[in-house]
Amino acid sequence: xxxxxxxxxxxxxxxxxxxxxxxxxxxxxxxxxxxxxxxxxxxxxxxxxxxxxxxxxxxxxxxxxxxxxxxxxxxxxxxxxxxxxxxxxxxxxxxxxxxxxxxxxxxxxxxxxxxxxxxxxxxxxxxxxxxxxxxxxxxxxxxxxxxxxxxxxxxxxxxxxxxxxxxxxxxxxxxxxxxxxxxxxxxxxxxxxxxxxxxxxxxxxxxxxxxxxxxxxxxxxxxxxxxxxxxxxxxxxxxxxxxxxxxxxxxxxxxxxxxxxxxxxxxxxxxxxxxxxxxxxxxxxxxxxxxxxxxxxxxxxxxxxxxxxxxxxxxxxxxxxxxxxxxxxxxxxxxxxxxxxxxxxxxxxxxxxxxxxxxxxxxxxxxxxxxxxxxxxxxxxxxxxxxxxxxxxxxxxxxxxxxxxxxxxxxxxxxxxxxx
Amino acid sequence: xxxxxxxxxxxxxxxxxxxxxxxxxxxxxxxxxxxxxxxxxxxxxxxxxxxxxxxxxxxxxxxxxxxxxxxxxxxxxxxxxxxxxxxxxxxxxxxxxxxxxxxxxxxxxxxxxxxxxxxxxxxxxxxxxxxxxxxxxxxxxxxxxxxxxxxxxxxxxxxxxxxxxxxxxxxxxxxxxxxxxxxxxxxxxxxxxxxxxxxxxxxxxx
Numbered sequence: 001x002x003x004x005x006x007x008x009x010x011x012x013x014x015x016x017x018x019x020x021x022x023x024x025x026x027x028x029x030x031x032x033x034x035x036x037x038x039x040x041x042x043x044x045x046x047x048x049x050x051x052x053x054x055x056x057x058x059x060x061x062x063x064x065x066x067x068x069x070x071x072x073x074x075x076x077x078x079x080x081x082x083x084x085x086x087x088x089x090x091x092x093x094x095x096x097x098x099x100x101x102x103x104x105x106x107x108x109x110x111x112x113x114x115x116x117x118x119x120x121x122x123x124x125x126x127x128x129x130x131x132x133x134x135x136x137x138x139x140x141x142x143x144x145x146x147x148x149x150x151x152x153x154x155x156x157x158x159x160x161x162x163x164x165x166x167x168x169x170x171x172x173x174x175x176x177x178x179x180x181x182x183x184x185x186x187x188x189x190x191x192x193x194x195x196x197x198x199x200x201x202x203x204x205x206x207x208x209x210x211x212x213x214x215x216x217x218x219x220x221x222x223x224x225x226x227x228x229x230x231x232x233x234x235x236x237x238x239x240x241x242x243x244x245x246x247x248x249x250x251x252x253x254x255x256x257x258x259x260x261x262x263x264x265x266x267x268x269x270x271x272x273x274x275x276x277x278x279x280x281x282x283x284x285x286x287x288x289x290x291x292x293x294x295x296x297x298x299x300x301x302x303x304x305x306x307x308x309x310x311x312x313x314x315x316x317x318x319x320x321x322x323x324x325x326x327x328x329x330x331x332x333x334x335x336x337x338x339x340x341x342x343x344x345x346x347x348x349x350x351x352x353x354x355x356x357x358x359x360x361x362x363x364x365x366x367x368x369x370x371x372x373x374x375x376x377x378x379x380x381x382x383x384x385x386x387x388x389x390x391x392x393x394x395x396x397x398x399x400x401x402x403x404x405x406x407x408x409x410x411x412x413x414x415x416x417x418x419x420x
Numbered sequence: 421x422x423x424x425x426x427x428x429x430x431x432x433x434x435x436x437x438x439x440x441x442x443x444x445x446x447x448x449x450x451x452x453x454x455x456x457x458x459x460x461x462x463x464x465x466x467x468x469x470x471x472x473x474x475x476x477x478x479x480x481x482x483x484x485x486x487x488x489x490x491x492x493x494x495x496x497x498x499x500x501x502x503x504x505x506x507x508x509x510x511x512x513x514x515x516x517x518x519x520x521x522x523x524x525x526x527x528x529x530x531x532x533x534x535x536x537x538x539x540x541x542x543x544x545x546x547x548x549x550x551x552x553x554x555x556x557x558x559x560x561x562x563x564x565x566x567x568x569x570x571x572x573x574x575x576x577x578x579x580x581x582x583x584x585x586x587x588x589x590x591x592x593x594x595x596x597x598x599x600x601x602x603x604x605x606x607x608x609x610x611x612x613x614x615x616x617x618x619x620x621x622x623x624x625x626x
Binding site: 117120125127159161164197198230233240241289293296 | 430432439440457458459460461462463464465466467469481483488490491492493495496499500503
């Protein structure tokens with residue numbers, strides 16, 4: 001009597017899982033088109049890209065390239081374009097690293113503190129993507145990349161969000177060592193301060209972001225502020241996983257294209273563009289409970305790559321970001337240097353009292369007011385250094401010594417004439 | 421018509437605890453009524469809304485901030501618990517470290533959080549009794565020493581999850597309800613701003 005004559009309905013039968021064009025379980029990331037909707041000209045556009053790539057090696061950041069990338073990289077060329085923008089040719093490993101660098105680091109396995117957190121995140125990294133479902137071998141590759149990086153850059157180790165970034169690279173490049181070096185190239189000197197304990201790089205950049213946001217969209221800025229929303233509430237999820245949390249994968253990849261092109265400037269471009277395209281919706285939304293969901297999961301039609309590109313163009317955001325960030329970094333660098341010099345001078349004074357040789361060359365200690373020289377804005381002080389040779393000697397000194405002092409690693413090498 | 425007449429109160433609630441203890445799973449179980457084994461790691465924090473109805477028909481709207489567990493996100497935590505009227509501090513009953521971490525969160529909330537914040541001390545993953553490292557009595561006694569309420573949950577089986585939020589809702593201070601009556605019922609999204617005097621620049625709406 002329990003026998004049911006009819007077969008179970010079709011929908012109840014176990015079905016093979018279905019994936020979208022990007023490898024996600026259907027319905028997870030809604031991705032109607034690959035790249036941009038180029039209408040009738042699509043074939044020509046792809047042909048143009050193919051020629052461009054064949055011709056230009058490595059890709060130089062010319063106005064043409066910028067324009068082409070902003071118009072959309074055809075998905076089949078993405079891996080190539082990213083690699084070339086990262087200046088990775090056939091030789092993936094920078095010359096000054098030993099041949100077995102990655103092998104040795106990635107073999108460390110479970111012995112580090114970072115690896116515990118990495119292990120915890122492996123099953124929680126794109127669990128709806130075919131490459132990372134179940135006990136897939138790609139998970140072990142992901143682990144090797146992350147463990148190796150945590151040892152390569154000790155100061156940063158592993159930060160949640162990095163696993164998503166490395167996983168995106170694995171979707172394009174199946175070789176773990178390739179991915180490792182590419183990962184190094186996109187994180188080191190760019191995002192590492194964002195990820196390091198204390199997240200200082202991110203909070204610093206968020207402060208610049210606030211200024212840009214206020215300038216470009218003052219009304220929206222006030223609206224969010226009045227609702228008690230602090231920028232880090234949405235910037236942290238956007239930035240620390242490089243926009244991989246957006247519900248539209250083509251938008252994520254578009255912002256990655258920009259990241260390879262512009263470096264961390266792309267974080268600002270992406271964030272301001274999203275806010276701009278969602279502006280009307282956000283202004284209508286009341287209170288945190290309505291606003292935050294829009295920010296953390298923007299409506300798909302608002303973040304289509306072409307909308308983000310149009311927003312960036314409207315806001316002239318690239319130029320603005322460049323301007324704000326360079327001011328800021330000069331300021332920071334000058335402060336860091338002057339602080340370091342002060343420390344040195346103090347140490348020298350102590351050492352000399354104890355009869356030890358001074359670290360600073362005589363020409364530097366001679367000028368007691370030197371500290372202020374490093375403040376770019378103090379023109380008067382600079383004029384006190386009238387003699388050209390002092391200036392030159394100082395520059396040489398800075399090149400040789402100051403750049404290598406602890407505490408100064410955060411400032412990237414730059415011609416000293418920019419600072420003094 | 422009942423919908424219009426009901427009092428609706430909005431409260432900010434924050435979930436804190438070590439990485440991987442099941443903060444997101446608890447929130448998702450409460451909000452969507454399901455256990456999702458495919459949850460992604462939380463980066464920074466995620467946000468959810470959910471409403472519960474008290475026996476006296478009062479609607480309690482929770483704005484839930486589900487925070488990231490990794491230690492280096494710690495510096496962001498005050499942004500989420502500042503002005504929060506409720507906090508759920510979660511540990512994993514199969515993991516001693518997470519229990520110690522949870523105690524640290526409690527200390528921090530006592531020192532930095534809102535003085536009237538309702539705190540729940542929650543041992544999660546009771547669906548794994550064979551791996552248990554923290555006995556209920558241990559959590560219970562810590563909670564009672566610190567004036568918190570204690571509950572053990574399973575985000576996987578949903579055991580005690582809605583009870584947890586219901587219990588919080590009942591404990592939310594009644595002074596705020598009185599305040600709401602005076603300010604009128606038709607103010608969705610506007611939080612009763614009682615007991616949150618220590619904010620620099622407006623942690624709440626309105």
